[in-house]
Amino acid sequence: xxxxxxxxxxxxxxxxxxxxxxxxxxxxxxxxxxxxxxxxxxxxxxxxxxxxxxxxxxxxxxxxxxxxxxxxxxxxxxxxxxxxxxxxxxxxxxxxxxxxxxxxxxxxxxxxxxxxxxxxxxxxxxxxxxxxxxxxxxxxxxxxxxxxxxxxxxxxxxxxxxxxxxxxxxxxxxxxxxxxxxxxxxxxxxxxxxxxxxxxxxxxxxxxxxxxxxxxxxxxxxxxxxxxxxxxxxxxxxxxxxxxxxxxxxxxxxxxxxxxxxxxxxxxxxxxxxxxxxxxxxxxxxxxxxxxxxxxxxxxxxxxxxxxxxxxxxxxxxxxxxxxxxxxxxxxxxxxxxxxxx
Numbered sequence: 001x002x003x004x005x006x007x008x009x010x011x012x013x014x015x016x017x018x019x020x021x022x023x024x025x026x027x028x029x030x031x032x033x034x035x036x037x038x039x040x041x042x043x044x045x046x047x048x049x050x051x052x053x054x055x056x057x058x059x060x061x062x063x064x065x066x067x068x069x070x071x072x073x074x075x076x077x078x079x080x081x082x083x084x085x086x087x088x089x090x091x092x093x094x095x096x097x098x099x100x101x102x103x104x105x106x107x108x109x110x111x112x113x114x115x116x117x118x119x120x121x122x123x124x125x126x127x128x129x130x131x132x133x134x135x136x137x138x139x140x141x142x143x144x145x146x147x148x149x150x151x152x153x154x155x156x157x158x159x160x161x162x163x164x165x166x167x168x169x170x171x172x173x174x175x176x177x178x179x180x181x182x183x184x185x186x187x188x189x190x191x192x193x194x195x196x197x198x199x200x201x202x203x204x205x206x207x208x209x210x211x212x213x214x215x216x217x218x219x220x221x222x223x224x225x226x227x228x229x230x231x232x233x234x235x236x237x238x239x240x241x242x243x244x245x246x247x248x249x250x251x252x253x254x255x256x257x258x259x260x261x262x263x264x265x266x267x268x269x270x271x272x273x274x275x276x277x278x279x280x281x282x283x284x285x286x287x288x289x290x291x292x293x294x295x296x297x298x299x300x301x302x303x304x305x306x307x308x309x310x311x312x313x314x315x316x317x318x319x320x321x322x323x324x325x326x327x328x329x330x331x332x333x334x335x336x337x338x339x340x341x342x
Contacts (some may be wrong), residue, residue: 006169011180012132012143014334018070019171019301019341020063021052021288028164031169035160047264051167051289056148060170061093064103064148066342067170067294071144072107074338075174082174083140086111086131088123088147088293091154091210092116092320095206103146113140120201121193121321123147123293124171125329129189134278146172147293156204156220165263167207167289169341171297184312184334190243191327197231200224201322217306232266232320236328237273240318243328251275253314256333258303260319261295270318282308292321304338311335 027050028039042048054063064087072079085107087100100114113134119126124147131143148170155162178185204210205218213219236259244251255278259267267281284302291298295318303309311333318328 006042009203010135010177011182011185012135012175013178013182014173014184014186014331015176016071016075016174016305017172017260017297017301017336017338018067018072019169019178019294019298020066020070020158020210021169021341022054022058022063024055025050026053031164035158035161035163037164037301040171045265046165047224047283047285048164048289049286052169053152055235059093060091060148060150061099061102061106063150063168063170064089064146064172065106067148067172068103068107068144068146070339071172074311074336078142078176079174082109082112082133082142082144084131085109086115086117086127086143086145087117088117088127088145089149090118090123090292091150097321101242105256109144118137119321119325119327120289120323121262121295122323122325122327123321124296125189125317125319125327126191126325128329129191129327132173132186132189135175141177143175144172145175146170147297149292149294151290151292154221156217159220161225162221162223165290167291169291169294170289171294171301173297174183183332186244186329188246189327189329190239190246192239192325194324197324200227200231201323229263229266231324232262233273233310235324235326236270236318236320239326239328240274241314243330244316247330249314249330254280254316255313256280256282256303256309256315258282258296258299258315258317260321261288261299262290262320268324284286298341301338301341304336305340309333
């Protein structure tokens with residue numbers, strides 16, 4: 001689906017960025033003492049060396065509040081007068097209600113519109129399009145968007161195919177109303193889904209179809225890794241081409257590619273498919289793992305901190321996740337002052 005930026009009503013402009021990672025770090029050596037794997041096996045197949053995981057009662061809301069607070073500080077005066085809080089997550093604190101209102105309340109934003117968006121690993125891009133739409137429709141002038149997931153809570157602790165891949169974390173951005181031509185303006189967007197392939201990546205139990213199961217494995221993530229790899233590289237590439245065409249960009253115009261941090265091989269394969277040089281990739285999966293909806297804003301934050309992302313860069317953003325879902329957008333990177341992720 002092509003989602004154009006509604007230029008007649010102004011654009012949504014990136015004005016702040018923040019992120020937070022749980023204090024507990026689990027490296028590959030620790031995992032190899034618990035499950036049948038090794039540091040070499042994980043690194044060569046995923047590019048991951050370590051990941052942060054929730055413990056001691058930490059939840060998605062806790063992480064979202066920390067990342068949101070940092071994004072609001074990064075935005076300065078634009079962090080005041082937030083009209084809406086959008087939380088991209090597939091691991092809410094409760095099935096009911098949504099977690100976004102609690103995030104808003106804990107940030108002192110009670111009264112703002114607040115809701116969750118669940119598109120799993122594509123969640124940040126979907127929520128970014130949603131937030132931009134709120135601004136384009138003049139429902140909001142400033143939006144706090146947080147991508148946060150405690151995805152390790154969905155994993156079988158003995159599953160060597162999923163445990164090494166995922167980590168927990170939160171990343172957040174502040175969007176403000178502005179001109180669609182100024183640095184930081186996001187859009188257009190390309191979004192899509194293929195629900196007939198849901199069983200490639202899903203948790204069978206816990207929802208309305210199967211509330212509880214006597215089989216403990218039904219409550220954990222099931223993933224057909226090779227099939228997901230093929231679909232991810234193909235869909236991220238095709239979605240990226242679609243949004244570049246909509247924006248009037250050529251592949252050669254792209255300075256940086258910020259893709260969902262699922263697997264370093266997916267990122268490099270997608271870049272190769274698009275004809276992008278390897279050094280255009282913004283990659284932080286080595287120390288975060290796949291943080292689902294948090295991965296793109298966390299990668300952006302690391303890119304700012306280490307100088308990979310610079311003001312004026314033309315940035316292509318693309319994601320793929322369970323559902324199956326995918327989405328892409330573009331922006332020219334603005335100058336932002338950001339704190340390193342805690």
